[in-house]
Amino acid sequence: MNKIAFSVLASGSLALLIGVADAEASSTYTIKSGDSLWKIASQHNVSVADLKTWNKLTSDAIFPNQVLKVSAAATGSSTSTPAPAPAPSQPAGSTTNTYTVKSGDTLSKIASLHKTTVSKIQELNKISGHLIYPGQKLKVSGTASAPAVTAPTPPPAAAAPAPAAGTARTYKVVSGDTLTGIAYRNGISVTQLMNWNGLTSSMIRIGQVLKIENSTTAPSTTPVSNPAPPAAADTVGKIVETAKSLAGTPYVWGGSTASGFDCSGFIYYVYNQAGVKIPRTSTTGYDARSYDISSPQVGDLVFFENTYRAGISHVGIYIGNNQFIHAGGDKVQITSLSNSYWSKHFSGYKRLYAMD
Numbered sequence: 001m002n003k004i005a006f007s008v009l010a011s012g013s014l015a016l017l018i019g020v021a022d023a024e025a026s027s028t029y030t031i032k033s034g035d036s037l038w039k040i041a042s043q044h045n046v047s048v049a050d051l052k053t054w055n056k057l058t059s060d061a062i063f064p065n066q067v068l069k070v071s072a073a074a075t076g077s078s079t080s081t082p083a084p085a086p087a088p089s090q091p092a093g094s095t096t097n098t099y100t101v102k103s104g105d106t107l108s109k110i111a112s113l114h115k116t117t118v119s120k121i122q123e124l125n126k127i128s129g130h131l132i133y134p135g136q137k138l139k140v141s142g143t144a145s146a147p148a149v150t151a152p153t154p155p156p157a158a159a160a161p162a163p164a165a166g167t168a169r170t171y172k173v174v175s176g177d178t179l180t181g182i183a184y185r186n187g188i189s190v191t192q193l194m195n196w197n198g199l200t201s202s203m204i205r206i207g208q209v210l211k212i213e214n215s216t217t218a219p220s221t222t223p224v225s226n227p228a229p230p231a232a233a234d235t236v237g238k239i240v241e242t243a244k245s246l247a248g249t250p251y252v253w254g255g256s257t258a259s260g261f262d263c264s265g266f267i268y269y270v271y272n273q274a275g276v277k278i279p280r281t282s283t284t285g286y287d288a289r290s291y292d293i294s295s296p297q298v299g300d301l302v303f304f305e306n307t308y309r310a311g312i313s314h315v316g317i318y319i320g321n322n323q324f325i326h327a328g329g330d331k332v333q334i335t336s337l338s339n340s341y342w343s344k345h346f347s348g349y350k351r352l353y354a355m356d
Contacts, residue, residue: 027071033064033112034305034347042343044070060294061117097141101132108292114140118292131291131356133181134174169213173204178289180353186212190356201277202354235355236299238274243317243325246270249332256280263315266327267301270317271352278354287312290350299355302326302337303347312347 029040037060041048051057054069062068099110107118121127124139132138171182179202183190193199196211204210243266252260256268268280278289287303296302302324304314316326316335325334335342 027069029068029070031062031064031066031068035062036348037062039346040068040070046070059119061119063112063115063117098137099140101134101136101138105132106291107132110138110140116140131180131184133185171210171212173206173208173210175206177204178202178353179204180356182210182212188212201279203279235274235276239270239299239317240319242273243270243319246332247325247334251327251330261327261332263327266332267315267317276352276354278352283315284312286315286352287350289354290352293349293351296349301350301352303350304342304345305347307345318349
């Protein structure tokens with residue numbers, strides 16, 4: 001009789017332990033590449049604010065393999081539940097690691113690669129924006145107050161000798177260059193660069209020689225330390241106005257005119273109509289020509305992944321109130337980001353470099 005009672009008691013205890021373990025496992029989530037706080041919150045029917053509170057996050061930055069609490073139950077004290085894995089940090093006294101930017105890199109991509117955050121890289125390198133350029137050396141570990149072992153490599157144009165008065169300097173375009181990047185490194189605006197070279201769009205080609213200083217203007221002695229301010233409100237307003245005026249236009253594969261659009265053709269048409277000159281390219285092309293943002297503004301792009309193919313595969317324009325407008329389904333339409341289909345494929349918000 002005593003053996004039977006002991007067996008029943010042991011079985012009950014085991015079942016209780018398994019139930020507790022299952023409950024604890026379901027109250028946390030391990031981050032995968034491509035995740036965002038908004039995406040994780042949607043999957044677990046909680047708010048981004050709750051996720052940040054439960055995990056003591058001060059920003060939207062997260063990294064692959066980080067373990068997040070996704071329910072209030074997970075915040076209770078427990079000796080068996082492991083704490084979320086902290087971001088790897090360099091031991092005290094270690095040397096500072098650097099990374100050389102390659103064509104197509106973004107701050108978020110570099111942060112994910114080195115298991116750190118965008119804000120940490122910005123702090124280490126004393127940069128406030130997201131603009132980076134091929135060949136730039138970035139600190140990806142260490143402390144902001146520690147003295148640098150070597151001075152960062154200056155942009156190519158910075159080492160050029162000062163030209164004689166009345167002589168224009170030039171720059172030869174290399175792979176990965178953009179007008180925004182060239183203008184930024186040379187302390188001039190994109191508008192100046194386009195005017196001096198008679199450009200009507202942001203399209204440039206490898207090997208093209210650009211004037212980077214007006215022959216009638218004295219060289220600038222004060223380099224620009226930050227990218228140009230975001231596009232004016234009237235430009236954003238025109239983007240949204242143009243996009244909404246096209247609602248109901250049929251979806252046409254490869255279309256980029258008012259008679260029919262696909263998703264990337266819609267972006268090309270709307271932005272150019274609003275005065276933002278961008279080339280006709282694919283969804284992945286626009287993904288490469290933009291940088292990640294955590295707080296979208298009206299007129300920014302919304303990207304989606306793994307719809308009809310793997311990876312970034314759809315794009316729309318954010319118009320506020322958790323809505324975006326896009327050429328999707330059978331026509332141009334306005335859709336909620338809470339839509340059951342699109343919320344599952346949401347990738348993130350980005351801003352075109354051409355908007356800076």
